[in-house]
Amino acid sequence: MYLNVHSHYSLRYGTLSVERIVTLAAQYGIEQLALTDINNTSAAMPFVKVCREKGIQPILGIEFRDISHHFLYTGIAKNHEGFRELNEFLTRHNLNKTPLPQRAPELPNAYFIYSWDQAPKILKENEYIGIRPGQVNKLWGQPVNAMRDKLIIFAPVTINSRIEERLHHYLRAVARNTLFTKVESCDLCQSNEIMLPLQQLLKIYEQYPYLAINTQKLMDSCNMQVELSTPKNKKVFTGSRAEDRELLHRLAMEGYRSRYGNNGIALDKIKSELAVIEQLDFMANYLIVHDFAWAGKKMGFYHIGRGSAGNSIVAYCLYITDVEPIELDLYFERFLNSQRTSPPDFDIDYSWDDRPKMHEYVFNKYGAAHTALLGTFVSFKQRSVIREFSKVLGLADAEIVSFTDPSREAENRTNPHYKKIIQLMNFMGEIPNQRSIHAGGVLISEEPISYYTALDLPPVGLPTVQWDMYIAEEIGYEKFDILSQRGIGHLKTTVQMVEKNHGVKLDIHAVEKFKKDPNINANFKIGNTIGGFYTESPGMRSLLFKLCCSTYIGLVAASSLIRPGTSKSMPDYIARFHDPSKTTYLHPVMEELLEETYGIMVYQEDVLKVCIHYAGMSGSDADVLRRGMSGKWRSPQEMERVKGNFFNGAERLGRPNDVNLKVWDLVAAFAGYSFSKAHSAAFAVESYQSLFLKTYYPREFMVGVLNNYGGFYARWLYVFELQKAGADVHLPCVNMSEAEVSITGTDAWLGFTGILDLEKTYIENIPFERHRNGTFRDLEDFVKRTGITLEQCKILIRAGALRFTGKNKKILLWEVHKYVSNRPSSNQLQLFGVRKKNIVMPADLVQTEVEDAYDEIELLGFSLTLNMFELLRTSHRGDVMAKDLKNYVGQTVRMIGNFVTDKPVHTIKGQTMFFAAWLDNNGDWFDTVHFPQSFKYTPFKGRGCYLIMGKVIEEFGFASLEVIRCEILPVKDRKDKQSITKAKAALLHYRGDEAMVA
Incomplete structure (x- = not known):
């Protein structure tokens, strides 16, 4: 009888989890239940799963509300086709950003329910009027006989207690961004929107038994046959499984001959892998990712195939990854094993500015109906709950700040507002706050995705499913990760500059050659890696130095050791590296498995090998553990089961009890932090590519880093590295600079993009105008040709960008008033001629280097005129260098x-x-x-x-x-104290850390 149930996925409205809703229904003897969240289907598939577990017939629908959150109608799916129709209706309006209509659409496989006071006068065959519990008395004396077949029970469920009603009120205030006391009643659920035992609900409607009969008839006609566990990904790439097999084998063998020539070990490994891939029917997955890689290559994009895909020699031969698995003895079973039921994960990285074009390609290739980005949920966190609920209570900022200060916990507990907020927060659990987008997940579906979800259009502008990766996996979807990173942008930009400036076309994928280059390895050994991918942080540079890291294999180990889970083992690893006699093993089997890493678990593969070979676990259980280590499981019970299997298996193999405990402790310490060896290897490949460029083309490389907006450090550090590389770095200049940093020979010109508060219009138009009509002759010519405003021109003058005039900044700042006023744009036609102003300048306008330095710090975030040491009042530079x-x-x-x-x-x-x-x-x-x-x-x-x-x-x-x-x-003062304050504020802007500003 419940046709309008809201879960907490009705964001900032519902308070009940799916599990709690279904558990209550089972307790109350309810055999049929409809989930109708507001404008979304996020919980639909989990609802079906939990209902089936509890023996309840699930019914799916959507409650449609307009942009003001006013109720329009509720759609109920008769069957799976009806659910698709409802999803497509909502999707169409979401993607086109059009308002939902007041009248429900024509959907042959769905019912629609209107409220009593908003129902159309004439109802279609599939349309009904819902009577709420509080509206039963309104039927008295009404001429309802003509429409009695259209009246049904409509008892919404949103909350289940008084405290949840209060929580709902707070959530609505947060959603409306208003005070708790100003939330209008129409924005709130009614206090009777709770689930009652079935008989208790029917008693409310007992005077009108036909309502229950109509409702039961409607519910009985709904039959939601949804296959949850079967794979939903695109099943074939070509047109048939046989064609997929032929294509995959051909491409793998072509790649084998190109990569290996004639290598028997590699050939045997390829044949073995292809057999497993075919047996598990994952050929389409490989071919789709191969298609990503080669489509990107044709468009001139760089990509990095990383993650566990690097364990596969077939992926290497398909040029999905540049990680060569034989050299590192990579463990294919980490990526794919015969007991695995879900497709393997592929992580493909593109440059940050190329990924949107790859998304466009994927959506066009595989079709909008079958392709979507993966969503995710952002839950309310403790600090955000306290902050948001405090705001809706109208508390002062100082009090809100005090509530989130751990040092004032004892004092806060006496505050009645704080106690109220904490009580609600503890009751909330994992209520989701908003939907977002997964970092890189893309779904490519065999059926239209609308069979399982409606789609949103988030800020990235691509259709996105309304559930996360966990729900996706539960119903049989496996994501493809199309990711982006700035490190690939560094490579791409540098290679392009080298070709332009030196006429040299570089093969950045010649990684085997880079691995053997003594100059590159020497830079790794001393930690000369600033700008290098994953190797430039202070921690990584010191680790490379301590490990005397001068080989690819050493770099692979370092890339994993620096991770939080393994960093605790770092001192032991370094000590054993320098003195192998210090190596100890818990058991002879552990020596066989961990000899390469001095008895220390460094990679996820080490954990899997230990579980399988030491504890006799199955590959599928080891894979569950692997997913747990990657944070991809949600069930503590599942991990407890795997833990039990570990100890039972070790006991069966006669392993000593005390050793088993120690081994498990090592395994558990890795949870959530360790890398797969292939992942570390992929990082090491990109590190070698970036260090090759840094070693042989250091100036172009550092410009590439700057133009892709840096890496680990602040921008000034990369400018300093550019200077160390022999470049003469110049401040921005309207006659020499481009939008980004440019370099010709040893002359590097900072771009307009790096000037704080300079508008995008002028960043782009200044170089465009110069290239079109020649260099600017003087300040007046510059102002007239660019149509720049007064304030924007003053920024450029203070940044030194008009020094070509030969006049100092103070003179230019006076003169500019002769040519420009603070108008929106001088490109507009002037109705009357403007007379040139007669500006009388002071006689003494001296600009000092210190003043220049402060201007640069304020506008660029650093100074080229004087470095930080030259700005010191003291000439002392330390006793020791x-x-x-x-x-x-x-x-x-x-x-x-x-x-x-x-x-x-x-x-x-x-x-x-x-x-x-x-x-x-x-x-x-x-x-x-x-x-x-x-x-x-x-x-x-x-x-x-x-x-x-x-x-x-x-x-x-x-x-x-x-x-x-x-x-x-x-440091040395400048006369203008206000500018010093601004300079400090600029440091905050560029550093992004309030604690770092004096």
Whole structure:
């Protein structure tokens, strides 16, 4: 009898989870139940699954509301086709951004229910009027005989208790962005929207028994036959399975001959893999990803195939990945095994600016009805709940801030508002807050996707399903990951510049050659990797140095060791690397499995091998564990079952009990953090590609990094690296600069994009006008030809972009008033001629280097005129320089460093300590360690140069400073104090961290 049930996927409206709704229905003896969330079908498939588990017949529908959230009608699917029709109706309006009509559409396989006071006068055959519990009395005395067959029970379910009613009220206030007291009653559910036992519900309608008869008749006619567990991905790529097999074998053998020539080991491995791929019917998956790779290549795109796909030699021969699996003895079963039921994951990375075009290709190739992006849900987090609920209560900002301050917890607990909010928050559970988009997931479906979901059109502008990857997997969809990263943009841009500037066409995929290059390996060994993909962070650079990393295999290990789950094992690994005699094994089997990694689990494959060969687990159970380690499981019970199988299997094989416990602890420590070896290998391949460019074309490479908006560090650091590479870096100039950074020979010109607050119109139009009509002759010519506004021109003057005139900034800032007023644009026709202003300039307009430096810091985020050391009031540059630090191990020294970055780390006691990286006056790096006690008294105070006193320590040849004290050094003043404040604000903008601003 319940035809209008809302789950908490009716976002910021419903309060009940799907599991709770169905559990209540089962307790109340309800045998049929309709889920009709508001304008979405996010919970539809989980609802079907849970209903079947509880023996309840699921009915699916959608409650349609207009843009103001006013009820229009509820659609109920008669069958699976009806559900598709409802989804397509909602999808059409979502994608076209058109309002839903007041009258329901003509859908042959769906019913529509209107409210009593909004029903059309003439109803179609499939249309009904719902009578709410509070409306029963309205039937008294009404002429309803003519329409009695059209009247049904309509008892919405939204909440299930008084506290949930209050929670619902808060959620509606958040949704409406208004105060709790200002939420209108029409925006709220009614207090009787709870689920009652069936007999209790029917008693409300007992005077009109035909309502129950009509409702039961409608529900009995609904039959939702949905296959949940069968694979839903596109089943064939060509037209038939036989053609797929022929094409896959042909492409794999062509790639084998190209990659290997004639290698018996590789050939045997390919044949073995192809047999498994065919047996599990995953040929279409391989061919689709191969299609992605080659379509991108034809369009001139770079891609990186990473993740566990690198374990497959077939993927390597199809040029999906450049990871060669034989060299690394990669474990194919990590990627695919004969007991696996779901297709394998492929992760394909494109440059950040190429991915939209790849999405366009995929949607066009496989059809809009069969292709969609994968969605995800953002749940309410503790801090956001406190903040949002405090706002709707109308609390002051200071009080809201105090509520999220852990140090004021005891004080907050006496606050009645805080207690109220915490009570509701603890009741909420995992209520979703909003739908979003998965980082890279794309679904390619055999059937139209509308059989299982409606689609949204989020800001990226591509149709997106209304559920997440977990629901997708439950109903048989496996995603293809089409991802983006800026590192590939670095490669692409650099290769293009090298060809343009040097006439050299580089093969960036010649990775086997790069691996053997002594110059590239030498840079890895000393950590000279700034700008390099995944190798430039201070932690990674120090690890490379400590491991003397000068080989591809070493880099693969380092790429995984730096991960949070394995980083705890890092000291032991480094120690055993330098002295293998320190290696110990828990069991002889562990020695066989982990000899390569000195007895330490470094990769996900290590965990799988241990589970299968040490504990005798099946490949499918090991795969469950692997997915658990990747954060791709949701059931703690499932992991407990796998854990039990581990111990039972180890006991059957006669492994010692105490050793089993230790081995499991090692396995469990990896959960959620470790990389697959192939993933690390793919990262290492891209690291070699970027280091090849950095080694042989360092200037173009650093420009490539800048034009793809950097990497780990702030922009100024990459400009400094560009200077270190021998470039003469110039400030932006209207007669020389492009929108982005450009380089010719050793001259590099900063682009207009990097100037804070310069509008996009002028970033693009200034170089366009110069290329079209020649260089600008003077300030007046520049103003007239660009039509620039006064404020925008002043920004360019202060950034030094009009210095070609030979006049200093102060003179130009006076003169510009003669040619331009603060108007929207001088491109507009002037009705009356404007007389040139007679500007009288002061006699003494001197511009100092210090003033230039402050202008540059404010507008660019850094200064080229004076570096941070040159801005210091003191000429002292420290007692010890970074290159000599190893000579002072154990001694206390004073250094002066330009702050680059820091990393907070929590100690065992829950305190915060920091690691930091610095540059000395020579431009050399050094690292510091700040323990909680020293940092408490001498914290960082923003960007700048610091005097640092500390003890020199050394670990595996890597020297650093254990800080006792560090204080920021004063800088030279400029007369305009307001500009200093603005400069500090600019540092905040570029650093993105309020704590870093003095």
